Amino acid sequence: MSDPDRLQEALALARKAADEDEVPVGAVVVHEGKVIARAHNRREQDGNPVAHAEILAIQEAARTLGSWRLVGCTLYVTLEPCPMCLAACMLSRIDRVVYGARDPKGGAQSLGYALHEDKRLNHRFPSECLEQPECGEILSAFFRKKRS
Amino acid sequence: MSDPDRLQEALALARKAADEDEVPVGAVVVHEGKVIARAHNRREQDGNPVAHAEILAIQEAARTLGSWRLVGCTLYVTLEPCPMCLAACMLSRIDRVVYGARDPKGGAQSLGYALHEDKRLNHRFPSECLEQPECGEILSAFFRKKRS
Numbered sequence: 566m567s568d569p570d571r572l573q574e575a576l577a578l579a580r581k582a583a584d585e586d587e588v589p590v591g592a593v594v595v596h597e598g599k600v601i602a603r604a605h606n607r608r609e610q611d612g613n614p615v616a617h618a619e620i621l622a623i624q625e626a627a628r629t630l631g632s633w634r635l636v637g638c639t640l641y642v643t644l645e646p647c648p649m650c651l652a653a654c655m656l657s658r659i660d661r662v663v664y665g666a667r668d669p670k671g672g673a674q675s676l677g678y679a680l681h682e683d684k685r686l687n688h689r690f691p692s693e694c695l696e697q698p699e700c701g702e703i704l705s706a707f708f709r710k711k712r713s
Numbered sequence: 714m715s716d717p718d719r720l721q722e723a724l725a726l727a728r729k730a731a732d733e734d735e736v737p738v739g740a741v742v743v744h745e746g747k748v749i750a751r752a753h754n755r756r757e758q759d760g761n762p763v764a765h766a767e768i769l770a771i772q773e774a775a776r777t778l779g780s781w782r783l784v785g786c787t788l789y790v791t792l793e794p795c796p797m798c799l800a801a802c803m804l805s806r807i808d809r810v811v812y813g814a815r816d817p818k819g820g821a822q823s824l825g826y827a828l829h830e831d832k833r834l835n836h837r838f839p840s841e842c843l844e845q846p847e848c849g850e851i852l853s854a855f856f857r858k859k860r861s
Contacts, residue, residue, distance in 0.1 A: 649800035
């Protein structure tokens with residue numbers, strides 16, 4: 566399956582988050598062509614400040630693989646990872662990150678925290694935006710509804 | 714109890730981590746003068762790349778308080794938080810972070826990732842080093858033993 570198809574799978578999880586009144590961000594982890602982890606943001610329902618989609622997906626992928634090293638894995642996430650999540654990707658030794666919408670206010674790369682290419686750290690990997698309008702639109706719609 | 718006393722409590726947890734063959738880092742979260750969470754690094758035994766002492770302590774504190782907002786809380790940790798953990802502190806709205814040893818190679822502040830004072834983010838807080846030689850020594854001893 567193609568990168569846009571994988572982002573659509575992540576988007577389906579973001580929709581689930583919105584249905585549960587969570588900020589709609591979804592993520593999947595793919596290993597050897599297979600989705601091994603699926604998660605969406607659960608901060609409110611879990612009362613957990615680190616329950617971002619990426620952190621939950623990374624932890625599930627590690628459980629599936631039986632190792633904290635996500636070698637050979639790609640994380641697909643609807644929104645650009647925040648600094649916590651991009652750092653978590655680095656710590657997990659993931660191969661690659663692909664996201665569907667930039668986050669100018671909270672995204673690590675947008676804010677200039679290029680943790681994925683810091684040569685002083687243990688691991689470097691590509692983290693790229695593959696713009697998918699629906700990934701941003703679902704967030705705009707969510708916050709529009711919250712304000713109304 | 715004083716800040717150095719709280720760091721001693723975190724150090725006792727770091728010792729527990731060393732006994733379990735984990736990189737010895739320990740953390741406690743204090744709220745209204747009471748320790749509400751205790752954790753040590755569990756990356757290897759849990760096979761979880763995000764199971765740093767700080768992340769586990771933050772999550773336990775949130776469970777105890779029944780909220781993802783750690784307002785009124787201080788995190789005491791033996792080692793300077795990495796970028797993931799400092800960002801997690803920011804996301805949890807914690808009041809303050811105190812650590813007992815600098816981490817020149819992996820600490821967020823040492824590497825120039827001053828996430829705790831970034832005015833573009835939602836929350837700012839002090840994160841300070843209160844040097845406690847034992848907090849660094851337990852790490853040196855651990856890695857010395859690993860290499861021998």
